[in-house]
Amino acid sequence: xxxxxxxxxxxxxxxxxxxxxxxxxxxxxxxxxxxxxxxxxxxxxxxxxxxxxxxxxxxxxxxxxxxxxxxxxxxxxxxxxxxxxxxxxxxxxxxxxxxxxxxxxxxxxxxxxxxxxxxxxxxxxxxxxxxxxxxxxxxxxxxxxxxxxxxxxxxxxxxxxxxxxxxxxxxxxxxxxxxxxxxxxxxxxxxxxxxxxxxxxxxxxxxxxxxxxxxxxxxxxxxxxxxxxxxxxxxxxxxxxxxxxxxxxxxxxxxxxxxxxxxxxxxxxxxxxxxxxxxxxxxxxxxxxxxxxxxxxxxxxxxxxxxxxxxx
Amino acid sequence: xxxxxxxxxxxxxxxxxxxxxxxxxxxxxxxxxxxxxxxxxxxxxxxxxxxxxxxxxxxxxxxxxxxxxxxxxxxxxxxxxxxxxxxxxxxxxxxxxxxxxxxxxxxxxxxxxxxxxxxxxxxxxxxxxxxxxxxxxxxxxxxxxxxxxxxxxxxxxxxxxxxxxxxxxxxxxxxxxxxxxxxxxxxxxxxxxxxxxxxxxxxxxxxxxxxxxxxxxxxxxxxxxxxxxxxxxxxxxxxxxxxxxxxxxxxxxxxxxxxxxxxxxxxxxxxxxxx
Ligand SMILES: Cc1ncc(C[n+]2csc(CCOP(=O)(O)OP(=O)(O)O)c2C)c(N)n1
Ligand SMILES: [Mg+2]
Numbered sequence: 001x002x003x004x005x006x007x008x009x010x011x012x013x014x015x016x017x018x019x020x021x022x023x024x025x026x027x028x029x030x031x032x033x034x035x036x037x038x039x040x041x042x043x044x045x046x047x048x049x050x051x052x053x054x055x056x057x058x059x060x061x062x063x064x065x066x067x068x069x070x071x072x073x074x075x076x077x078x079x080x081x082x083x084x085x086x087x088x089x090x091x092x093x094x095x096x097x098x099x100x101x102x103x104x105x106x107x108x109x110x111x112x113x114x115x116x117x118x119x120x121x122x123x124x125x126x127x128x129x130x131x132x133x134x135x136x137x138x139x140x141x142x143x144x145x146x147x148x149x150x151x152x153x154x155x156x157x158x159x160x161x162x163x164x165x166x167x168x169x170x171x172x173x174x175x176x177x178x179x180x181x182x183x184x185x186x187x188x189x190x191x192x193x194x195x196x197x198x199x200x201x202x203x204x205x206x207x208x209x210x211x212x213x214x215x216x217x218x219x220x221x222x223x224x225x226x227x228x229x230x231x232x233x234x235x236x237x238x239x240x241x242x243x244x245x246x247x248x249x250x251x252x253x254x255x256x257x258x259x260x261x262x263x264x265x266x267x268x269x270x271x272x273x274x275x276x277x278x279x280x281x282x283x284x285x286x287x288x289x290x291x292x293x294x295x296x297x298x299x300x301x302x303x304x305x306x307x308x309x310x311x312x
Numbered sequence: 313x314x315x316x317x318x319x320x321x322x323x324x325x326x327x328x329x330x331x332x333x334x335x336x337x338x339x340x341x342x343x344x345x346x347x348x349x350x351x352x353x354x355x356x357x358x359x360x361x362x363x364x365x366x367x368x369x370x371x372x373x374x375x376x377x378x379x380x381x382x383x384x385x386x387x388x389x390x391x392x393x394x395x396x397x398x399x400x401x402x403x404x405x406x407x408x409x410x411x412x413x414x415x416x417x418x419x420x421x422x423x424x425x426x427x428x429x430x431x432x433x434x435x436x437x438x439x440x441x442x443x444x445x446x447x448x449x450x451x452x453x454x455x456x457x458x459x460x461x462x463x464x465x466x467x468x469x470x471x472x473x474x475x476x477x478x479x480x481x482x483x484x485x486x487x488x489x490x491x492x493x494x495x496x497x498x499x500x501x502x503x504x505x506x507x508x509x510x511x512x513x514x515x516x517x518x519x520x521x522x523x524x525x526x527x528x529x530x531x532x533x534x535x536x537x538x539x540x541x542x543x544x545x546x547x548x549x550x551x552x553x554x555x556x557x558x559x560x561x562x563x564x565x566x567x568x569x570x571x572x573x574x575x576x577x578x579x580x581x582x583x584x585x586x587x
Contacts, residue, residue: 115340118413
């Protein structure tokens with residue numbers, strides 16, 4: 001059994017480490033520091049932590065100002081508020097000037113659970129992906145989160161990182177090297193490829209195992225950076241396996257599935273199926289129930305894989 | 313008047329019991345801010361507002377917007393008690409398929425006017441309702457209940473400016489000033505005080521009361537109705553978690569629900585020994 005850790009916990013830990021390594025790092029939060037785990041940094045470096053209150057737009061603008069005088073601001077709140085409430089501040093004050101602001105949002109997707117549709121961001125990746133200059137990262141587990149946060153701190157420019165609320169299984173080895181813009185082949189396969197991001201990657205690995213028992217060889221390619229997208233690894237998978245299933249804890253409109261569809265349509269059209277939230281808002285429920293409700297499980301991927309093979 | 317106050321106080325006590333039971337059943341949701349708001353919610357639903365539980369869309373109704381949408385349990389227990397839907401529904405709070413979503417959702421819950429939950433957006437919608445009702449020459453009033461942490465959102469002050477500019481005197485905002493938000497005391501996280509002075513500077517008429525004094529709540533609501541020429545805000549000093557001693561004034565109980573062990577003790581605090 002692999003260990004379980006929430007990506008937000010991995011973030012809090014790494015951010016506190018980075019604070020000791022780089023005095024330019026400052027952290028801003030909007031009354032959710034316990035939930036986003038920036039509180040870990042706040043405890044260690046209170047003078048470099050700014051709780052901006054429940055005022056996300058002002059928080060993002062302030063971060064842009066801090067970046068303009070040479071600081072490296074990490075800004076955190078729930079995904080719905082980081083991307084929703086502060087969208088135009090992200091666009092104008094951060095992305096347009098290419099400000100060195102890191103927006104690390106937690107509570108992405110439907111696994112937010114009981115809080116319901118008002119709090120479940122199913123469109124944040126699409127919105128951030130559409131903004132020029134923006135890098136978009138969706139880690140699959142704690143190991144990748146730690147590596148990604150370090151890469152993001154070293155990178156100069158605006159980044160959006162989407163993290164989750166709940167514990168997820170660790171799928172990457174401790175020595176995993178994260179590179180912005182690079183996908184990773186996790187499982188080799190020849191009949192079809194699962195191209196996945198976030199917590200759906202663990203589901204895809206499980207689905208590939210199940211399909212293997214049925215004599216189907218499924219490849220799993222994890223996309224940690226949704227933008228810029230690793231087009232090479234996707235086109236290669238399309239050429240070699242001839243069928244692609246994408247999966248994400250996000251709307252099928254505008255996220256990873258759309259990004260992959262764009263690449264395939266232009267470079268290597270093969271049968272494609274997008275698994276994700278089907279252009280709907282979220283709803284209250286337990287995280288596990290919601291993953292089933294929205295069709296975001298290994299079983300759904302197995303079924304979709306079979307369907308797609310029939311079309312090949 | 314005294315009889316009415318006693319009646320509403322008892323109603324509020326019963327609704328506190330319902331909040332505690334509901335949140336114990338859901339094991340997810342916001343206890344502190346529901347308990348601090350319930351006296352005002354009770355005064356609105358069981359005395360001040362004109363509304364019709366058997367016809368939630370009745371045109372003659374006054375409107376209520378729970379801007380601090382996380383206190384949905386306070387509104388839900390009032391709606392159930394008033395008869396908008398069966399009390400049993402409360403036990404389904406936040407469950408998959410339930411109409412009682414984690415935050416108020418006008419698509420599914422009878423008696424809920426708009427969707428809230430993202431703080432800072434409610435007052436704008438209340439201003440819009442007040443403007444629209446006035447355009448139609450209706451005398452319906454609009455009530456908006458905000459949190460004090462919520463006042464940190466800039467949009468609240470954009471709405472405050474617009475309400476005064478357009479002189480919407482059919483609008484009454486209420487601030488549940490319990491002094492706490494998630495990360496701690498409002499004054500320490502991001503000071504919003506002095507609240508009444510700020511609203512006054514924005515052109516509002518202000519009333520300041522103890523938000524757990526039922527007679528004072530009723531008097532303020534009546535007075536607000538007589539104040540013409542612009543919007544009125546009632547700044548109500550409250551205690552987060554009010555009524556359950558071990559929840560009171562604790563930021564940690566913002567989003568925590570009563571455990572199995574805490575339930576009987578919480579009910580006891582509320583004079584309820586049936587369990
Ligand atoms: C725009 C937005 N940002 C953040 C949150 C998360 N959140 C929910 S409740 C809350 C604190 C609210 O404090 P306050 O308004 O004082 O409410 P109360 O004390 O009455 O519970 C926060 C930050 C939210 N719901 N909406
Ligand atoms: Mg408060």
